[in-house]
Amino acid sequence: xxxxxxxxxxxxxxxxxxxxxxxxxxxxxxxxxxxxxxxxxxxxxxxxxxxxxxxxxxxxxxxxxxxxxxxxxxxxxxxxxxxxxxxxxxxxxxxxxxxxxxxxxxxxxxxxxxxxxxxxxxxxxxxx
Numbered sequence: 574x575x576x577x578x579x580x581x582x583x584x585x586x587x588x589x590x591x592x593x594x595x596x597x598x599x600x601x602x603x604x605x606x607x608x609x610x611x612x613x614x615x616x617x618x619x620x621x622x623x624x625x626x627x628x629x630x631x632x633x634x635x636x637x638x639x640x641x642x643x644x645x646x647x648x649x650x651x652x653x654x655x656x657x658x659x660x661x662x663x664x665x666x667x668x669x670x671x672x673x674x675x676x677x678x679x680x681x682x683x684x685x686x687x688x689x690x691x692x693x694x695x696x697x698x699x700x701x
Contacts, residue, residue, distance in 0.1 A: 577691075583636035583671050584643040590630055591648050600654035602631065603638055607659045629675055640669035 590596060609615040622628050637645050638654070645665055654660055672691070674684075681687045 577670050577672050579640055579642040579668060580671055581642045582673075583633040583640065583669070584645055584648075587630065587633040587637040588645075588648050590633070591652075598652050599627075599631070600634065600638075600649065600652040601657075603635065603654050603663075604657050604659060606635065607663060611659075629673065632671075632673075636669045636671045639663055639665070639667040640671070641665055641667065642669070 606618060609618070620628050620631050622631075637643070638649060643665070649655055649660070649664060674687075677684060677687050681690075
């Protein structure tokens, strides 16, 4: 599981998106999420959107902001979330488990074998 815990993959992905010319700052969604967790006591979050509406980018943004894997201040200091109270309280202090199921490794024949590799603690990028 070490390849999924505190990995820099979501940070690198979000940093790449945030540096594009047509990037739209949606970082205030982090504030909404944190308010739900802190004020409303919500324990689970489900990110739903239609196909091609940015679910993977949203998940990468959350993982990059909250995760310990990389100092994300270079990306987030210039975004709207930086002006909010929760910014320093939550940025880069949480353990984040990041698993992207939007695509399966080339050498896996099914999601069943992919998930089996994860459950057995083996590198899921290498399927039988």
